[in-house]
Amino acid sequence: MVIIMNPEATAENIKAVISTIEDAGLEAKVMDGASQRIVGVIGDKRKLGDVTFEAMDGVEKTVAISKSYKLASREFHPRSSVVDVAGVKIGGTPVVMSGPCAVESREQLFEAADIVKKAGAQFLRGGAYKPRTSPYSFQGLEEQGLKFLAEARERTGLRIVTEVTTVEAVDRVAAYADMLQVGARNMQNFGLLKAVGKAGKPVLLKRGLAATIDEWLNAAEYIMNEGNPDVVLCERGIRTYETYTRNTLDLSAVAAVKHLSHLPIIVDPSHGTGKWRMVQPMAYAAIAAGADGLMIEMHPNPAKALSDGPQSLTPEHFERVMNGVKKLSAFLREEQIAPMEI
């Protein structure tokens, strides 16, 4: 950490800052700038607890040097991680997770699962517990939905990924699903992060609506700190001033995460744009940017979907996207067009 003093900071102010650092068993180094002094803190910052230098007299601001997450950081784990979900590997050749936004009935889910399987995707998605803005919107079939998902797995061999929204439901969801999804609205629901960290299943961690990449990786750290290293990140669009799209899909997050972290990252162009027309170009773009996979909403009949119809692909369109994605990722692999040097 570097502490920048005000131009008008007194000798006493600086002495107080130095004492605080030294009292914590750390070393302080003072640098005289043209108009301001700077104090560097040498050693493990955690010894300082939560001392807040910015509240001390004469301090203008502090600048963090080291990152607050460790387990999720590439610095401490230079090789890219591969997460194994019941035999399907995430990290490397892109995987596709697809299915309806919400599980609505056995028939709807089976129909969707068959299409997903036939098109060559590896995961079936579908919400049994739906976080909805209004209490009057459809909230999901809950445990019944989980049972349908498990049946669809039996039927197709697809892996199941589904959202868990409360600590209390973690064990129940973990009993049925292959992978637990933490949704955008719960990215900083720290109790839930700890609970999925102990559940013994890989976790798909969506980026919060207005989460920075730093906060997102800290959320992954919460899960990993409970002993679960199997975290996959999912970029799903962030909230900006633009209203044409439901969210602004931040594909640069793929490159940023690859640089800062060893964890795999996939992209959800359905939530990321909110418009089915934009799913295909954004799916291709995500793969070209180096994403480890995609999550795509597909509904046998989008107009009848109980949620998120406008962003769901029809089965025909989904097949076309799958076809393009397969060709594109094969091309990138064969040509060894690595999108990024880390």
Next chain:
Amino acid sequence: MVIIMNPEATAENIKAVISTIEDAGLEAKVMDGASQRIVGVIGDKRKLGDVTFEAMDGVEKTVAISKSYKLASREFHPRSSVVDVAGVKIGGTPVVMSGPCAVESREQLFEAADIVKKAGAQFLRGGAYKPRTSPYSFQGLEEQGLKFLAEARERTGLRIVTEVTTVEAVDRVAAYADMLQVGARNMQNFGLLKAVGKAGKPVLLKRGLAATIDEWLNAAEYIMNEGNPDVVLCERGIRTYETYTRNTLDLSAVAAVKHLSHLPIIVDPSHGTGKWRMVQPMAYAAIAAGADGLMIEMHPNPAKALSDGPQSLTPEHFERVMNGVKKLSAFLREEQIAPMEI
């Protein structure tokens, strides 16, 4: 709801939209525009379930006319509500909630409580469960912190408001506190909203980091829909591109909420700015804008605070702010300078 068709929508497209509306037992009215047709939906939109017209062929977009929240809406409850918290009324003459960000020890809390009481505030705040970005930051004293808060109430007569972060802890916190706080990161933790809606205590609902006013009032609706009408909203700054302040305090939310809802609203200038220097001007501005109260962080020794020191006032500064707030609200009351006609 109004459904706007594409200029190139066919007669079949429009027929399909109309059938969907009529099948739900509602009335459809078609309006021919210069280049596009518009279909109005007459009747209770809830009958439509979650039909998503935007996924139907020929539909360009839909525009919601009625609001999705009812219980929180001023439309259905024209008179401003007053929430009674163990005898202290919120709604009208502004109240002040103050104390440290986190309960750190009995001594620290008692010292803070005495200052808060002496300065004339009505509520003691202090976190026993702290949601923190990093798992390595101080997470709060938990139940021990709640006990200290209850003791501080005995000592001073102040009402206690404190955050609850998990469903599992709701009953425990409700056993000690007079008012349950739902923090910004949990504003759309719907399980938690339902739980505090059943806990039998008034709720302070902070605005989410990137929540629209509409989403915020829908979050209040979740609580009220469980039978708890005692919700107070708290504006605490939203996330924008500006980095000078920790958040951007949206004081226009006070006027917006007063227009759209009957619920009381208070303002937290400490989190809203992240800088102690800005607490005083923003506290005055909030009162002048018509806020029903303030939440202000104060710490006996901000530089030693285990969290959020830079935004905590010293006791001396807090007293000055309290003094100004009292004079200002008395002036506004006497002069009958109503900030807003609703």
Next chain:
Amino acid sequence: MVIIMNPEATAENIKAVISTIEDAGLEAKVMDGASQRIVGVIGDKRKLGDVTFEAMDGVEKTVAISKSYKLASREFHPRSSVVDVAGVKIGGTPVVMSGPCAVESREQLFEAADIVKKAGAQFLRGGAYKPRTSPYSFQGLEEQGLKFLAEARERTGLRIVTEVTTVEAVDRVAAYADMLQVGARNMQNFGLLKAVGKAGKPVLLKRGLAATIDEWLNAAEYIMNEGNPDVVLCERGIRTYETYTRNTLDLSAVAAVKHLSHLPIIVDPSHGTGKWRMVQPMAYAAIAAGADGLMIEMHPNPAKALSDGPQSLTPEHFERVMNGVKKLSAFLREEQIAPMEI
């Protein structure tokens, strides 16, 4: 346009709205909703001038149905446009514009131009007039820079694209350049838009820092309305709360623009991310999303660059990116992987 009345709007309020519409020679249609009335306006909205219904009593809000731009709209020009810049076509096979952020010297520019040419790009970019946040930063070589650019064109045959920042400089820049660039900060400098609309040269219109797609297309409309149909749009990142990247590159804008407009669109991953490491993945992503080209900063020696060094590629890295881009666009063309159905 649709006018939504308040639930408490009176018969007089509605009558006043209808009169205003009819007085303008348009037709008004009233629709009775469950709780609110809606008034539709039939006919050419421009007859209304700038009447602002939202200021009339009883009006809650208005909803625009038709778009405010026409010349830039795909609705009125269904086929995608191709812009010819001195024989190089933009729209279809992607083009690449590259070079240093600023023209610094003849040597620097010639060195850059040779590298750009050799790698297979079609355009040389380089700023002679630099809009800089601080008045103390390097502001460009001005006319001398334009001369160096023209010399570099003689030398290499590359087309020249360079920014113009003032109305007064438009003719001078147009005398040297093949394409005039309007920068992000000037996207709503309407005087400049009109001036480049009359300059007789194709225009590259960058998206404003916080411009919506609608505002951007309206800015294009300003240029086209002066008789210049040759506008190419350039997505260069928007301002959001995320600070890891300099801007948030909004690749979904490629798909949005393709849907709403017939104009070509290219992408600038250098400004869009502000980090050279992210240029390659975002360049590939842009091509896969269907962009008609790229603008990439390259500097013979980024560390010595007088501006924007952190986001400039070295010559070696630029060659790798060009190589990948060429292969990727050939693949997409051969496989007929159209990113989007419009």
Next chain:
Amino acid sequence: MVIIMNPEATAENIKAVISTIEDAGLEAKVMDGASQRIVGVIGDKRKLGDVTFEAMDGVEKTVAISKSYKLASREFHPRSSVVDVAGVKIGGTPVVMSGPCAVESREQLFEAADIVKKAGAQFLRGGAYKPRTSPYSFQGLEEQGLKFLAEARERTGLRIVTEVTTVEAVDRVAAYADMLQVGARNMQNFGLLKAVGKAGKPVLLKRGLAATIDEWLNAAEYIMNEGNPDVVLCERGIRTYETYTRNTLDLSAVAAVKHLSHLPIIVDPSHGTGKWRMVQPMAYAAIAAGADGLMIEMHPNPAKALSDGPQSLTPEHFERVMNGVKKLSAFLREEQIAPMEI
């Protein structure tokens, strides 16, 4: 400036950074952190020109210590400035600027001017040159509008403030107006900033739609650097994700500017909210936050306004606001409730 090296930076990398600093005649100080080295730059950073350390190998990021603006900074000018506009002082007792968004006719303007004068405001505002998103919207009466404004000054004695949108129009506007307004869309139109810096009239500089406070003060620096010290800032709302209001009025900018700069700052609650209902509470809040004045849109007949009707007050409402503002500022002055210690 402080340069933070990567953990894996080599001795050569650090040597190169040090050489670059020393070659510029500055001093480099190296600090060894726990995992990373930090290099401090001692001396006047301007000697470095635009060297971009972030493009050098081994450099993670740089942190600016000193601000890029000087003339606008309170650091170099501790006393708050007062700007004299034809005898009316801005800085201290709040002033009010009011009038219609656009000058529409002599009658409309005179009617407005009489109301503004009678209510006790000091400035008449009204646009003669209107920057409009669409080229088809009303663009202003141009020079005829300026003449009406000058006539209204003769009639009422009010000072005239009006927007100038092009370099070419600066002299013309300066010939009629007492104060030149630079609008939000032109805040980084650097040619215009330089031109108004030479025009010999005080300047009202509105904050850009998505400008940081740092960029805003740098824009003021452009004007002051041309020899014009008479700059008044105007907060008018920033662009955020919230759509209920037209912009998000950032009242904390008042406190931030007061701390960072000596320049006066006023607030425009009309553009800041886009809703006339919110003008009154936000006007009071601005005064309580310490603003040096207000800019408020008022139209004799808002429903007939050629632009921005929804945010214009009626004459009656304007009088009420003026009355409240006068009482409130007198109260704050008498009670010596300084909103902020700088």
